[in-house]
Amino acid sequence: MSDGTPKTNSGRLTAIAPILIALLLVAVFAKRLIDIQGGLDPNQVESVLLDTPVPEIDLLPLPGRGPGLTTKNLKGEVTVVNIWGSWCVACLSEHPLLMKVAAENTVPLHGIAWRDEPEASLRWLARNGDPYNLIGQDPISEAAIAFGVTGAPETFVVDPEGVIRYKHVGPITITDWAETIAPLVEQLRQ
Amino acid sequence: MKIYAALSAVTLTALVATTSFAVEPDEMLANPVLEERARIISQDLKCVVCQNETIDESSAPLAQDMRRLVRQRILAGDSNQAVLDYMVDRYGDFVLLRPRVTGQTLLLWFGPFVLLLLGGLIVARYIRRPSITTVQALTPEELAEVEALTRDPNTGNEP
Numbered sequence: 001m002s003d004g005t006p007k008t009n010s011g012r013l014t015a016i017a018p019i020l021i022a023l024l025l026v027a028v029f030a031k032r033l034i035d036i037q038g039g040l041d042p043n044q045v046e047s048v049l050l051d052t053p054v055p056e057i058d059l060l061p062l063p064g065r066g067p068g069l070t071t072k073n074l075k076g077e078v079t080v081v082n083i084w085g086s087w088c089v090a091c092l093s094e095h096p097l098l099m100k101v102a103a104e105n106t107v108p109l110h111g112i113a114w115r116d117e118p119e120a121s122l123r124w125l126a127r128n129g130d131p132y133n134l135i136g137q138d139p140i141s142e143a144a145i146a147f148g149v150t151g152a153p154e155t156f157v158v159d160p161e162g163v164i165r166y167k168h169v170g171p172i173t174i175t176d177w178a179e180t181i182a183p184l185v186e187q188l189r190q
Numbered sequence: 191m192k193i194y195a196a197l198s199a200v201t202l203t204a205l206v207a208t209t210s211f212a213v214e215p216d217e218m219l220a221n222p223v224l225e226e227r228a229r230i231i232s233q234d235l236k237c238v239v240c241q242n243e244t245i246d247e248s249s250a251p252l253a254q255d256m257r258r259l260v261r262q263r264i265l266a267g268d269s270n271q272a273v274l275d276y277m278v279d280r281y282g283d284f285v286l287l288r289p290r291v292t293g294q295t296l297l298l299w300f301g302p303f304v305l306l307l308l309g310g311l312i313v314a315r316y317i318r319r320p321s322i323t324t325v326q327a328l329t330p331e332e333l334a335e336v337e338a339l340t341r342d343p344n345t346g347n348e349p
Contacts, residue, residue, distance in 0.1 A: 115251055115255075140255050141251075141252055141259075144255070147280070148281045150238040
């Protein structure tokens, strides 16, 4: 005791505890950083709506473009619902892919024109091409909130029973479509 | 006196202006009691596109639409809790500014108190540790040395 360093076991533990805690924290932060490097988006939240029925919607059509979009249209077969807007820059980057999907006619692709002027939506579609089967207008985010949307574009895969099976946040890439969405659509058809 | 009145008017305006709100006049409910409830609920809901703002203070379009929905639910007869649940059903706990106490958030809610308690225990142990300077009796040699040093050199007697 006279030299001031108690040599008991608990004494040693107290002495190295700060180092252990620091190492533990380094490990936790390092794992998170590596995950983010590996493509994990910390801002992305798993949707609570997965495996729940699509919300009740009844959206008006764009003027002069067939019927609008209702919950009824999302039942009976596998469908893909894409939330977009003419104001949405990121939507442009996935648009060529959506056009390709529509041309191949693999799955009905429906659009929700979110918080957009109908004329602006129509102009955008005339300029960039219209890949959608049905389009419903969502001027005051009724459908967007019902689908738990946090930003455009978002894409949902709905099974024949009208249950949401997948949600994609942000623009879909060719890889996303080929490796995740297309196989899921195929699987849900069986 | 007139200047004084003008000054206080300006000060009052400035004071009122510091509480910013994004709620537009045309969004408000006619019934002030229901409107007050809408404001309280809105302060618990996160603007999902801006993350660190409530929908009450955010001017994001989606926040505005969520405020509108909150008022719609209130008019439809929902309780405050029912309105919050309605949003949680669609956005998950993520939409709440004050996370609920669940298994997942236990650490978040009580972790700091556990750490404080641990720190307190360590500090208490450190303070209560017995002092390392213990009094020991002098050896005969040391006693002799002390005696030699304290003797008055002139008289040879102790002072």
